[in-house]
Amino acid sequence: MEIRRSYRYALRPTGTQQRALVAQLDAHRVLYNSALDHRRTAYRMAGVSITYYDQARELGAIRVGNPQQKACNHSSQQHTLRRLDRSFQAFFRRIKAGQEPGFPRFRGRNRFRTLTFTHGDGATFTETRTSPLRHPFAATVKIQGVGAVPLVYHRRLGEREGGQMADPVRIGTVEIIRTGDHWEAVFSCTLTVPTPKDAYPTLPATGIDVGLEHYASLADGEQVPNPRFLRKSMGEVKRLQRKLDRARKDRAAEKRAAKKRETAVVTARVAGKPIPPTPPVEVWVSTRGKKRPKRTAERRARLLSRAVARRHEKIGNQRAFFQWHLARSLISRFGLIAVEMLKRRNMARRPKKKLDEAKTKDAGQPVYAPNGAAAKSGLNKSIYDAAGGLFVQRLSSKAEEAGCLIVGVRAAGTSQECPRCARKTPKTLDERWHTCPCGCSLPRDVAAAQVIRARGLTSVAVSAA
Numbered sequence: 303m304e305i306r307r308s309y310r311y312a313l314r315p316t317g318t319q320q321r322a323l324v325a326q327l328d329a330h331r332v333l334y335n336s337a338l339d340h341r342r343t344a345y346r347m348a349g350v351s352i353t354y355y356d357q358a359r360e361l362g363a364i365r366v367g368n369p370q371q372k373a374c375n376h377s378s379q380q381h382t383l384r385r386l387d388r389s390f391q392a393f394f395r396r397i398k399a400g401q402e403p404g405f406p407r408f409r410g411r412n413r414f415r416t417l418t419f420t421h422g423d424g425a426t427f428t429e430t431r432t433s434p435l436r437h438p439f440a441a442t443v444k445i446q447g448v449g450a451v452p453l454v455y456h457r458r459l460g461e462r463e464g465g466q467m468a469d470p471v472r473i474g475t476v477e478i479i480r481t482g483d484h485w486e487a488v489f490s491c492t493l494t495v496p497t498p499k500d501a502y503p504t505l506p507a508t509g510i511d512v513g514l515e516h517y518a519s520l521a522d523g524e525q526v527p528n529p530r531f532l533r534k535s536m537g538e539v540k541r542l543q544r545k546l547d548r549a550r551k552d553r554a555a556e557k558r559a560a561k562k563r564e565t566a567v568v569t570a571r572v573a574g575k576p577i578p579p580t581p582p583v584e585v586w587v588s589t590r591g592k593k594r595p596k597r598t599a600e601r602r603a604r605l606l607s608r609a610v611a612r613r614h615e616k617i618g619n620q621r622a623f624f625q626w627h628l629a630r631s632l633i634s635r636f637g638l639i640a641v642e643m644l645k646r647r648n649m650a651r652r653p654k655k656k657l658d659e660a661k662t663k664d665a666g667q668p669v670y671a672p673n674g675a676a677a678k679s680g681l682n683k684s685i686y687d688a689a690g691g692l693f694v695q696r697l698s699s700k701a702e703e704a705g706c707l708i709v710g711v712r713a714a715g716t717s718q719e720c721p722r723c724a725r726k727t728p729k730t731l732d733e734r735w736h737t738c739p740c741g742c743s744l745p746r747d748v749a750a751a752q753v754i755r756a757r758g759l760t761s762v763a764v765s766a767a
């Protein structure tokens with residue numbers, strides 16, 4: 303059986319290699335932005351849609367005339383053009399669906415972070431055996447125009463849980479990603495692994511309800527609490543974000559003051575009056591009496607925004623680790639797991655703005671009625687925390703090779719139904735307990751998980767028959 307698996311490693315480039323990587327990212331960004339400009343202009347001026355193939359054909363000519371582009375790997379440039387094409391397709395798809403998407407945007411330095419290569423064409427992975435006992439393997443990725451960059455080889459490429467190696471391993475693409483202030487490589491691979499036996503019915507079936515109060519509730523009554531680290535990290539992010547907002551405000555004031563002074567100097571010079579003195583440099587004094595010039599708001603804002611980005615990255619990593627861990631433990635215990643096919647997008651979407659017509663007429667400018675956006679955005683955050691969609695994705699990617707079956711079921715009304723007698727039991731969001739005239743009494747989410755399990759088993763029985 304073949305499975306898809308990606309392996310992510312931190313990179314340890316030298317200073318020279320980092321500069322080469324940054325230069326390549328820049329070249330790819332220029333290519334991306336000019337290809338986007340090309341499409342926009344053609345569409346606006348002539349109503350012509352330009353395809354990926356049109357642009358890929360022109361790439362050869364662009365490379366001949368442009369040393370910056372010539373230095374990049376040709377097929378990785380095609381990957382970049384394809385990425386642009388994908389964002390256009392997503393744009394048109396959303397228009398068709400009646401949404402109002404933003405037009406694909408030009409990418410600034412901070413919005414272009416990935417180089418994609420076809421493995422063996424511009425980027426090649428090499429594993430070597432080393433002598434020490436503790437770390438018997440090392441690896442590098444050799445990138446065109448950069449050289450061989452060492453990986454932090456914390457696990458072997460192709461290694462699976464339990465330490466056995468898949469054989470063979472085919473590497474499809476290599477992505478080189480700049481994340482904050484370090485670099486990562488992601489190898490997307492196809493592994494050939496022994497086909498597992500079906501784990502169901504040897505192992506029992508369950509249903510999972512991914513919720514807000516608990517991270518997950520299982521049909522057998524077990525409830526996985528929300529990880530505490532998320533709340534803690536969230537608090538830190540909030541604190542940093544507040545500081546950042548303040549620094550940005552100060553920065554604006556700083557800019558205004560500088561401008562004001564500039565004007566004052568110019569007017570004084572024109573009028574032949576004495577030039578106003580430069581304000582003294584503010585000094586920061588530490589508790590131990592050390593002195594240094596006070597950081598400008600500009601500098602503070604930059605440091606803080608970096609800190610916020612790092613924090614977000616950390617939350618992402620913590621969440622991923624938690625979810626992988628939970629997925630593994632579920633898969634080792636159950637042979638069939640039923641999950642809701644969540645329409646997360648709908649749940650988390652911002653409520654639509656509603657125009658308050660009477661007030662708009664009075665004020666002469668658009669006034670919007672309160673739509674509960676603030677209250678709902680708190681809820682949204684919790685929903686993203688639970689990140690049910692991502693968890694289910696991770697769960698199913700692990701399940702396949704273990705022979706565990708993941709069944710997606712209809713999500714409608716799972717919390718409004720009694721798992722024992724299937725009677726309708728309407729509840730509001732605040733009602734956390736399920737009680738039914740039939741005598742069934744359970745925590746709300748456990749009841750929902752049982753309904754989910756029942757639906758999952760029905761759909762398996764139907765498709766087997």
Ligand SMILES: [Zn+2]
Pocket residue numbers: 720721722723724725738739740741742
């Ligand atoms: Zn009942």
